[in-house]
Amino acid sequence: MRWWARNALRCRDEPSNNFCLKQDKEGTNNDVVGLVVENVSGLRVDRSELEGVGCERVQQLGRGCCGQVACRFDVRQNRRNLQQIHRLMAFKASQFLFHGSGVPPASKCLSHQALQLNCFIQKVDSGLYSLLPLGQLVIDRINRLIEDEFSRIGALKISVPILGPKKLWDETERWDAMGKELFQLSDRGKSHFCLQPTAEEMVTSLVRNLPSLRVASLPLLLYQTTEKFRDERNPRFGLIRGRQFLMNDMYSFDVDVDSCQKTYSLVTSAYRRIFKDALQLEIRTVVSDPGVHGGAISHEYHLENNLEEDKISYCSRCEIGHKPGETDPQCSHSELQEMSSIEIAHTFQLGTRYAQAFKAFVPGTQRPLEMACYGIGVSRLLPACVDALSIDVKAIRLPNKIVPFxxxxxxxxxxxxxxTALSLCEELQSALQARNMTVLLHDMHKMSVGDRLYDLNRIGIPRIFVLANVTKRSFSTETELSAVGKSGEVRLDMVTITSGTDRDHRDRDRTEKNGTIGSSNAERHKSNGLELRVLTLNMWCLPQPWPVGSKDRKHRLKRLAEALLIEEYDIVGLQEIWKEGDYLDLVDQLKDVYKFHHYFHSGWTGSGVCILSRHPIVSTLTHRFILFFSSSVPNVQIKMYVFRYSLNGFAHHVHRGDWFGGKV
Known part of the structure; x- marks a missing residue:
């Protein structure tokens, strides 16, 4: 059996599958005589580690297109070595996390500050930014999400030059119409070119010159994801308005107007699935002026944003809007809401303007093709999501589908x-990867656990697993498992690990920046799983006056109650509600939603802990149970004990904080 990474079909599910080995029909089933490992997207494998699991380096194959070194290794043992190699191919924090200056750039734009402070992007010059590894991971996931959706509707990916000849743009008279925003240049032969901000001319010319275009080939949907350029008068807000930007642009060609309208509806439906279903963004669709693109119908897709780059009027009843100052003939209601927004996508029905200019006709006729174009600002979508979901520059939040890990x-x-801890770490990593999750191992062991948690929180990792001293004391290995059936067995491969729905980031940040959300779904029966959405929040509500007590205590409690009334949490756990009166006020305001609640009175000062629940609270004690985790070692499983204890503090532990406030 021969394995070659360079000839492999690359797995498209998640970036954790950045290596993929393709089987050749040589050799036996057990002996692997060749292995090529390629480092892509920051994925690194230490050569000494490979040699340590039975791989002998045979030859260096040279550098790839991104400068990575691909080496061929012979595996001298059996297929088990491949499993060990897969474990070595892990994303490590030491390679991805860079610590900036700690001072965000001066800007009123939160995303601009957060993306630079947390090393997603780096400024090169005015309107020009480099993507650092974390930023590139997010952009790659956005592209993969878009392209997967486009594949489902039959669109075909192409790539055309970003350098556009003037003669193509003269065909549509847009060379002069674009004005000073068009980057223009000349070669040594005095021929004129532009750095293209869009590619209608280039793609229409491509379709005209296709040698065997047939009516059966229509509608023809072609798309690309390439860099575009615009000489902005006032570049600002980082990736939101730059001179160079990444865009996914699609072009459709149809036989007539009715077919073009059907294709337009097909693509705009795909847009809604991308923005609303996959990314869970509250997109407003707006009728707009086509501008220099031309055509009769144009729609913009806006995300609410306080930068005042755009202003729209939107009707939530008919789910359509328009730019302020423009009338909207499609809306008969007067319930328009005006808001500041940012455009993240645009679609146009272009008619026959470009096809007529380039003589791109319906095959066998002299009738020009009906054309539409569609564009998503990929690089703008990253900061737009950060602005929409984050509330602090040191805690980036993104939709779950596009988080870096x-x-x-x-x-x-x-x-x-x-x-024992390493074994558990490997098993947990394997279980997560089996669910198509990308996993980051925070391997900077000189940092404290708290500092590493802060590291991961600031880049928006939605699920964080900590293996610390308490975990170690709770785990043991056993070879005798005859009692498993009596105590009840829950293996790691039976547990669905989740942080809730894709709305978790948005829901979390509408409350307080110190809040964390986590929920898990243990599939006791595959057809009847239980999923709970849980909020835990430290309220810091010392009742004394500021500066001894908490600043804006009453205001924060009021805002919390308002948020909880519109959210969908099953259980809310609050800490540092030191005054029982504050707890009772919350209970009164939330009694229609959270009908069950409990306040823990333990300790000298009171515990400050309370629980609000949509479901009956049957006990305030934690009960002992056992979890078994499957191990790759034969006949060995990892067992975790959880013991029943009261939330009250121990009377004899005067030196501990829970003596004063109770065990939390």
Whole structure:
């Protein structure tokens, strides 16, 4: 059996599958005589680690297009080595996380500050930015999401030059119409070109010159994802308005107006699935002026944003809007809401303007093709999502579908070489990857667990697993598993690990920046799983006057109640509600939604802990149970004990904080 990464069909599910090995029909089933490992997208494999699991380096194959070194290794043992190699191919924080100056750039734009401060992008010059590894991961996931959706509607991917000849733009008279925003240049032969901000001319010319275009080929949908250029008068807000930007642009060609309208509806439906279903964004569709693109119908897709780049009027009843100052003949209601927004996509029905200019006709006729074009600002979508979902420059939030990593694992420094902890870490990593999750291992063991949690929170990792000292004391290995059936068994491969729905980031940040959300779904029966959405929040509500007590305590409690009334959490756990009166006020305001509640009175000062629930609270004690996790070692499983204890503090532990406030 021969495995070649360079000839492999690349897995498209998640960026964790950046390596893919293709089987050749040589050799036996057990012996692997060749292996090529290519480092892509920051994925690195230490050569000494490969040699340590039975791989012998045979030859260096040279550098790839991104400068990575591909080496061929012979695997001298059996297929089990491949599993060990897969474990070595992990994303590590030491390669992806860069710590900036700690001072965000001066700007009123939160995303511009956050993306630079947390090293997603780096400024080169006015309106020009480099994508750093974290930013590139997000952009790659956005592209993959878009392209997967386009594949479902039958669109075909192409790539055309970004350098556009003047003669093409003269055909549509747009060379002069674009004005000073068009980057123009000349070659040594005095021929004129532009750095294209869009590609209608180029793609229409391509379709005209197709040698065997047939009516059966229509509608023809062609798209690309390439860099575009615009000489902005006032570049600002980082990736939101730059001189160079990444755009996904699609062009459709149809036989007549009715067919073009059907294709237009097909693509705009795909847009809605991308923005609303996959990314869970509250997009407003707006009728707009086509401008220099021409055509009769044009729609913009806006996301609410306080930068005042755009202003729209929107009717939530008919789900359509228009730019202020323009009339909207499609809306007969007077319930228009005016808002500041940012455009993230645009679609046009162009008619026959470009096809007529380039003589791109319906095959076998002299009738010009009906054309439409569609564009998504890919690089703008990143900061637009950050602005929409984040409330602090040190805590980026993104839709779950495009986070740089789906999960992260932290192992306490003292356990970094502990066999039991390492085994658990490997099993957890494998289980997450089996669910198509990309996993980041925070391997900077000189940092404390708290600092590493802060690291991961600031880049928006939605699921964080910590293996610390308490975890170590709770785990053991056993070879005798006869009692498993009696105690009840829950294996890691039976557990669905989730942080809730894709709305978690948005829901979390509407409350308070110190809040964290986590929920899990244990599939006791595959057809009847239980999923809970849980909010936990430290309210910092010391009742004394500021500066001894908490600033704006009453205001924050009021805002919390308002948020909880419109959210869909099953359980809310609050800490540092030190005054029982504050708890009772919350209960009164939320009694129609959270009918069950409990306040823990333990400790000298009171625990400050309360629970609000949509479901009956049957006990305030934690009960002992056992979890078994499957291990790759034969006849070995990892067992975790969880014990029943009261939330009250211990009377004899005067030196502990829970003596004063109760165990939390």
């Amino acid at each position: 789906d999960a992260a694992i932290i192992t306490a420094s003292k356990l970094s070489s502990d066999p």
